[in-house]
Amino acid sequence: MKRTLTYTIENEITVLDFLKRHGYSHSVITHLKRTPYSILGNGNWLYVNDRLMPGDTLTIHLIEEESSAKILPVPMDLDIVYEDEDILVLNKPADMPIHPSLNNYENTLANGVADYYQQKGEAYVFRCMNRLDRDTTGLTILAKHMLSAAILSQDVANRAVHRTYLAIVEGTLTGSGTIDAPIGRESNSLITRCIDYEHGERAVTHYRSLACHNDLTLVSLRLETGRTHQIRVHMKHLGYPLIGDYLYHPDMTKISRQALHSSLLEFTHPITKKAMKLSAPLPTDMQKLFPDF
Template identity: 35%
Template sequence: MGARLDQAAAQLFPEFSRARLQSWIRSGELRLDGTKGRPRDAIRGGEVLSLNAELESEVSWTAEALPLEIVYEDEELLVIDKPAGLVVHPGAGNHNGTLVNALLNHRPDLEAIPRGGIVHRLDKETSGLLVVAATLNAHRSLVAQLQKKDVQREYFAIVRGVPSGGGRVEAAIGRHPRQRTKMAVVAAGGKPAVTHYRIARRFAQYTALDVQLETGRTHQIRVHMAHRGYPLLGDPVYGGRLQLPRGASERLAAALRGFRRQALHAQRLSFVHPGSGDHCSFESPLSDDLEALLQVLAEENSVQGGQASGLS
């Protein structure tokens, strides 16, 4: 009672975006009691909404035959293990060579899914798991699960410094007030963001963390850990220029200089399957560059007389 036509349509057809439904109302493909209406028309109750529309492509990007590490795939979704260095979504300066370009080549039907099925993203230099919706039903379900914080995302990170223990960071994130390509913890106007972390291994001047996202803001882990005083190793954006530890061996110095990305890996991903309702959980082993870096850090600890500890 009293709702707008486009609002009622959004409730009846939740798998479609509000913008798409409004477009269909204007074109007459979505009708109210058999007649063409306007998105703002009021609904009294008892009317019949009928939809007769052909799904057009949601994306206009080019399919490319690029390698994909597919962890799981069915009719509803795919789980991808993304390597570091791969951009997820086409954008300014990255129209080709992205994960979406590869996905469209593998599953052309993803053209009909918003954003090519991408429901959450990883930064270019972050490796690991992400889920891709392959149907409108899966897209609606996964987006809803993310909004309700029902998707579990766990990361492995190496930070500069040695926290005394695990913790929780609750600090709103928004655009940096002066450097607009960066995000930052902001006092006003930011979106709520919560990150949990615990110690995985301690080294002389670095710490490996297990990190869990409660929210999913842009660059959230990188921003929150830098805000806490423990920037990610290899992150020039939020950690500044490389600072070699005092007394670092030549091998450690070479390893740190050669690690050219933020030390962040999406290692575990859990959600409810949109079709079956089953709980799905996936795990990705650490990438080779992270394993090699951990080995050097552990050996440096041994040389300096320290002991890399296990879970705390």
């Protein structure tokens, strides 16, 4: 992967300070320092302590020549919602983990993306910015190089990446509201989470009822925090658990997986700074339960 970025300098500043102000992390700057001719001022190789003057042209060459070593490329049909030089946004299907793990070596999103870039002849390191559970469908952002990953990671930490989900819950839920209840790990379990007012981390979910049908409710949910299983635990706590949730409401009579879909992502593009708003329609298995939505 090779990415060239060009800046016109407006004020006197060191290269190091300029890069820091533009979101270059310590690891990215270290990579640039170790790569010959990766930092050029008016065409000349610069060091990070060199000074830039108004009107100077700063050119950065980001070069990554090695792909993720432990991810096997596997051909898959990827639903690409958006792609440019810096990011890739995919609509992930159900029954697909994000990363390889025990017993999931060849069936993950990472495997499909590795093959996608192998076919293009491009080196690629898999960097997922908003991970989804295996059976949660919808939008996920992948950074295509270390700089976009660094900036997006900081944006996620600062809650500047806004995520909206659609879920189908058991029961008739009307109106809207906010669930502010801390989530912690359930005792004696490595997987399940629960509401834990003593030891849990703060978790905030905003919900709005969209439609009710056959004692089910289609709900829009906006995350303010990003705790593990946050929506699933919060909706169960509210008394309206997600249908098909094998951990928290194992009723598979209406759907074979938790009815949860990442439908909307709003964020600032890490490089162009353009406002991004991307959406993915309700998947078929959820659409069948709300055919008029």
